Amino acid sequence: xxxxxxxxxxxxxxxxxxxxxxxxxxxxxxxxxxxxxxxxxxxxxxxxxxxxxxxxxxxxxxxxxxxxxxxxxxxxxxxxxxxxxxxxxxxxxxxxxxxxxxxxxxxxxxxxxxxxxxxxxxxxxxxxxxxxxxxxxxxxxxxxxxxxxxxxxxxxxxxxxxxxxxxxxxxxxxxxxxxxxxxxxxxxxxxxxxxxxxxxxxxxxxxxxxxxxxxxxxxxxxxxxxxxxxxxxxxxxxxxxxxxxxxxxxxxxxxxxxxxxxxxxxxxxxxxxxxxxxxxxxxxxxxxxxxxxxxxxxxxxxxxxxxx
Amino acid sequence: xxxxxxxxxxxxxxxxxxxxxxxxxxxxxxxxxxxxxxxxxxxxxxxxxxxxxxxxxxxxxxxxxxxxxxxxxxxxxxxxxxxxxxxxxxxxxxxxxxxxxxxxxxxxxxxxxxxxxxxxxxxxxxxxxxxxxxxxxxxxxxxxxxxxxxxxxxxxxxxxxxxxxxxxxxxxxxxxxxxxxxxxxxxxxxxxxxxxxxxxxxxxxxxxxxxxxxxxxxxxxxxxxxxxxxxxxxxxxxxxxxxxxxxxxxxxxxxxxxxxxxxxxxxxxxxxxxxxxxxxxxxxxx
Numbered sequence: 001x002x003x004x005x006x007x008x009x010x011x012x013x014x015x016x017x018x019x020x021x022x023x024x025x026x027x028x029x030x031x032x033x034x035x036x037x038x039x040x041x042x043x044x045x046x047x048x049x050x051x052x053x054x055x056x057x058x059x060x061x062x063x064x065x066x067x068x069x070x071x072x073x074x075x076x077x078x079x080x081x082x083x084x085x086x087x088x089x090x091x092x093x094x095x096x097x098x099x100x101x102x103x104x105x106x107x108x109x110x111x112x113x114x115x116x117x118x119x120x121x122x123x124x125x126x127x128x129x130x131x132x133x134x135x136x137x138x139x140x141x142x143x144x145x146x147x148x149x150x151x152x153x154x155x156x157x158x159x160x161x162x163x164x165x166x167x168x169x170x171x172x173x174x175x176x177x178x179x180x181x182x183x184x185x186x187x188x189x190x191x192x193x194x195x196x197x198x199x200x201x202x203x204x205x206x207x208x209x210x211x212x213x214x215x216x217x218x219x220x221x222x223x224x225x226x227x228x229x230x231x232x233x234x235x236x237x238x239x240x241x242x243x244x245x246x247x248x249x250x251x252x253x254x255x256x257x258x259x260x261x262x263x264x265x266x267x268x269x270x271x272x273x274x275x276x277x278x279x280x281x282x283x284x285x286x287x288x289x290x291x292x293x294x295x296x297x298x299x300x301x302x303x304x305x306x307x308x
Numbered sequence: 309x310x311x312x313x314x315x316x317x318x319x320x321x322x323x324x325x326x327x328x329x330x331x332x333x334x335x336x337x338x339x340x341x342x343x344x345x346x347x348x349x350x351x352x353x354x355x356x357x358x359x360x361x362x363x364x365x366x367x368x369x370x371x372x373x374x375x376x377x378x379x380x381x382x383x384x385x386x387x388x389x390x391x392x393x394x395x396x397x398x399x400x401x402x403x404x405x406x407x408x409x410x411x412x413x414x415x416x417x418x419x420x421x422x423x424x425x426x427x428x429x430x431x432x433x434x435x436x437x438x439x440x441x442x443x444x445x446x447x448x449x450x451x452x453x454x455x456x457x458x459x460x461x462x463x464x465x466x467x468x469x470x471x472x473x474x475x476x477x478x479x480x481x482x483x484x485x486x487x488x489x490x491x492x493x494x495x496x497x498x499x500x501x502x503x504x505x506x507x508x509x510x511x512x513x514x515x516x517x518x519x520x521x522x523x524x525x526x527x528x529x530x531x532x533x534x535x536x537x538x539x540x541x542x543x544x545x546x547x548x549x550x551x552x553x554x555x556x557x558x559x560x561x562x563x564x565x566x567x568x569x570x571x572x573x574x575x576x577x578x579x580x581x582x583x584x585x586x587x588x589x590x591x592x593x594x
Contacts, residue, residue: 047416054418059450093345094416097352260356 001245002267003227006030006252007106007135007167007185007214010068011049011057017217017224018064024228027267030256031057032071032106032135035078037219043087046078050095058100069262071105071135072096079119080111089122096130102256105135106167109146112139117153124157133259134164138173147173151180165255167214174202178210183255187216188226196230200237208243212251311376311431312397314369315390322364323387330357331391338398347399347409348416351392355420358391379462379491380430392421393428403433414441419450426456429463436467443472451483458490465492474501477526478508487522488588494525502530506538521546521553521590528557531566540569543576549590551576556585 003026010018010031021029031053040046053070061068072095074088096104104127109116127134134154139146147166154164161181168187169177177184186202188195199213215226223229231248235241256262309317316335320328334350363385365373373380382390396413399406410432414425426445429438442464445457457464458480464473473496480487487493505523512519524539531539542554555576558566570577579585 051416051418055422056419056450058419091416094348094352097349097356098418099352099355099420100418 002027003248004028004252005215005227007216009218012219022064028067030069034075046088054098067266069100069102071103072101073105073107076110076116079116085119102259102261103133103135106137108137108150109139128158136166138168144172183210186213190223196233199230203239208246315394327358335398350395354388354391358387360388363390381460389424392424400433407437422453423456439467460489462491465496497526497529499530502527506535521549524553524557525587528560531561552585552590
């Protein structure tokens, strides 16, 4: 099976993670712009971060045979620093139309303040104008209200629900999201124990239409293998293979593929390896099915240790 | 014909009419509007509108390129790179504005854009302006970006001070980039670089790691003293490509001791005399 992790902050992860993800069958990731765990104090720091998402991180992923895409936007937390927010929003057009930028995101509400609302709306207008897909972060606190508000505001600004992904859903929000025609993404958090089990129940109850999963792994406790592990659990619990495939691969591709910047042929039929494509590991998964239940043994890197 | 006109002509032969219309409109906008946003939006959109196919060039095109700009070698360019550089060159009548725009573009560039902007280095007006940008680019960890500056690009050999040049050659060996596509490799050889490279060879030998035979190309002309001993060691104990490299290096040296070392290898001397050995040959084809 092949997997896509459509929300993961790889800049905060190590090359060990890339190796394990590739071995588990992850062929593509989407990295949305967000904060650093602490607030930035100036827009220059944001500019360098956005450049790394379209530059260095893309190259890093490619070395492991993983295709890296990103979403560009101002996150809700940092929207609360009005001076920073204004400058960052002015920078966004420099990045939004670059190659491999599959959405404007992750944007939305955190504390649901007026400042967050203002930035969310400004970015929705930008997405509308540039005909972009939108990735919406829903708040952790007062989630249900925040989720519904996010969708209402997106509709108010003329976004088609089919081009908006509502992320970090739970049992309480999923029905509203699906009924309104938006995509419903679920984040699998580790150490909640029920994380993967709950997802199996959601798949059982709601099927695989417009539903997909991601790990949202970052610098906190999180699991970059959450998508393949959930797929494994779903299969063990009797969810049909075609549904698992949609939830862990196909739906994310369909949703973000609307950008025209992410195609299955990117990894199924990669360009020949050359110095221009920058992709050094693109034949890694050719003709070889990675298996979720049998994580490959990692190479013994001690053998390769050298002084540089 | 100017490089910008050549790029436009080559692109027009291979891109669809719709892409051509977009490119013409964007180029006109960049030229006339004076707004930064027109440049960076057009440059971003190139991969979507023009695509990333190889730029298809004939031998005659390559001759036109080097007539238009001495040393310019676009044989490995792609259509998106050509279109991006062409859009930047729309500002060539205002070199300060072009420099400002390019600096901004580089600061927010994605991987593919970085390679394009650096391949364009020999074409921008007021060439000495871009030395710091080029050396900054060489600090990359991305090999393709490094090679956009180092390979088939006359800019470094024309503009770099010795320190920057030497660091570029040494880093090429570090990152596994070939040396022979570096323009001016022989003309910019210098004693300090020869010393740095021999030190590097000793580091590699101490670690039990292979040394690229190409390394000796930049040593030969200035080899003396212990450097000749290094070449002697390679000539005696090296693999076949390494021995050929040592012979070529010794052949380039003006030191009598170098000639004496070569005389002990009649087969090599014969190959050299017949012109059978060349630097391009001794490394695996690209």
